[in-house]
Amino acid sequence: MSAPSGRLSGSLGAGAIVFMVVAAAAPLTVIAGSVPIGIGAGNGAAFPATFVLCAVVLAFFAVGFCAMSPHVPDAGAFFTYVRAGLGRPLGLGAAFLALATYAAVQAAVFGYVGAALDELVTSFGGPSVPWWAWTFVLMALVAVLGYRHIELSSRVLGVLLVAEIAVVLVLDVVVAVSGGGPEGLSTAFLQPAQIGSGAVGIAVMFAIASFIGFEATAVFRDEARDPQRTIPRATYLALAVVGAFYALSSWAVVSAWGDSAVVAEAAANPGTLLISTVTTWLGPFAGHVVTILLVTSLFAAILSFHNVAARYWYALGGHRALPGACGRTHARHGSPHVASLAQTGLSLVIIAVCVVAGLDPVAQVFAWAAGVATLGLLVLMVVTCLAVLVFFARTGADRRTWHTRVAPVLGLVGLAVCLVLTIANFPTLIGGSTGLALALGAVLAVVAVAGVVVGLTRRESAPTPVPSTTDPSQKELA
Incomplete structure (x- = not known):
């Protein structure tokens, strides 16, 4: 008899992984939150084109990302890519940065969902309670789902995602078939002068932030049915679904109001633009449904980001960069249960600090943490592009010019521009x-440097089989 492998288990297909990473992008929340800001403070009625441009840049990134996927068989995503291309110290720096990035975005959504749920309950005549009370209740639910087998999370996310996308697609179809609002169907997204007008930097910043999570497909490698095929398919499909949905739905919102009217409305009432549009075109009942689905969309994003962050804890535990217990898997669920609990603990600490500090859940917790996550993710993708280029140049493991040189270079240039605009x-x-801004940026820098220091001071250690703590017989084998 031998000790158990300690690896994650599952049979996720491309569709299930797509559900989880698209849920992380919180598509309904993007249409309700990011789109009004992109229109009102960015490049106006041409904002839908910004989603297309960002999707193209991310597609270049995805080509190299997927080409390297068969050569990095661990579930650490950015960690394993950067380690393979640029060495273990920088790999651990990327891993620590990724953990901080996903923890930040999860904290951001925890703040937002607490406020949104309280507003929803009071709108139906329920009692008003502090936002953090709802947040801690949802945190406990996420902890339970994250502890169990990944298949359960994928089913929950699938149901929530279908519901939130369906209601917006109904709006898209109705607006398109009706020929739009008083100004007809918008063509601003086809006009270069309109695309380059206004504050393009802000438009790009909010558009690129809306794609956070699509790159997390590689994190579920150990739980995929056929990793070498499933991960690339899921990555391309997730990017295509999210990009098309954002572009189409934001164009429908613009068309529903008209090019000039939508900019004024988005600037004056960004928080209610989508609800007002749905209520006008689909009726008051649909408006109430969207209000409810906004909360479920936020919950789906939290659950998805929790699963991603937990797998970074797991990968780092397996490589002894964090306590080895984080690299354990549950005997029955095959889940990274210790890593999941660690991520829940980190979220609990972050939200508790925000509560004690008296921060506003939306204007401060959400805005600040989302900003940190956007900056961190762009840095990670730029470094990953460099790692892909260096890896293939050094090893010659794949000699396809487009996949290993041209596309990664184009992705690197595009992402570097997005990073400069975001900074x-x-x-x-x-x-x-x-x-x-400097203080929050410094937090990311300190975390990344800490990872590099760990890589320099701790010897390389391959992941070792760690038995589950839930089976006494396996403890004896260890």
């Missing part, structure tokens, strides 16, 4: 304070 507009994203 320039970062103070705007987190509320206008340059000092706060």
Whole structure:
């Protein structure tokens, strides 16, 4: 007899993985939150084209990302890519940065969902309670789902995702078939002058932030049915679904109001633009449904990001960069249960600090943490593009020019431009304070440096089989 492998288990197909990563993008929340800001403060009625441009840049990134996937068989995503291309210290720096990035985005949505759920309950005549009470209740539910087998999370996310996408697609179809609002169907997204007008940097920043999560397909490698085929398919499919949905739905919102009217409405009432549009075109009942689905959309995003972050804890535990217990899997569920609990604990600490500090759940917790996550993700993707180029140049493992050179270079250039624009507009994203922007950016830098230091001071250690703590017989084998 031998010790159990300690690896994650599952038989997720491309569709199930797509559900989880698209749910992380919270498509309904993007249409309700990011789109009004992109229209009102960005490049106006041409904002839908920004989604297309960002999707193209991310597609270049995805080509190299998927080409390298068969050569990095661990579930650490950014960690394993950067380690294989640029060495273990930088790999661990990327891993720590990724963990901080996903923890930040999960904290952001935890703040938002607490406020949104309280508003929903009070709108139906229920009692008003502090936002953090709802947040802690949902945190407990996420902890239970994250502890169990990944298949359960995928089913929950699948149901919630279908519901939120369906209601917006109904709006898209009705607006398109009706020929739009008073100004007809918008053509601003086809006009280069319109696309380049206004604050393009802010438009790009909010558009690229809306794709957070699509790259997490590689994190579920160990739980995929056929990793070498499933992961690339899921990555391309997730990017295509999200990009098409964002572009189509934001165009429908613009067309419903008209090019000039939508900019004024988005600037004046960004928080209610989608609800007002749905209520006008589909009726009051549909407006109430969207309000409810906004909450479920946020919950789906939280659950998906929790699963991603837990698998970073798992990968780092397996490589002894974090306590080895994080690399254990549950005997029955095949889940990274210790890593999941660690991520829940981190979220609990972050939200508790925000509560004690008296931060506003939307204007501060959500805005600041989402800004940190956007910046962190762009840095990770830029470094990953470099890792892909270096890996194939050094090893010659794949000699396809487009997949290993051209597309990664185009992705690197495009992402670098997005990163520069995000840094320039970062103070705007987190509320206008340059000092706060520097402080939050410094947190990411310190975390990344800490990972590099761990890589330099701890010897390389391959993942070792760690038995589950839930089976006494396996403890003896260890």
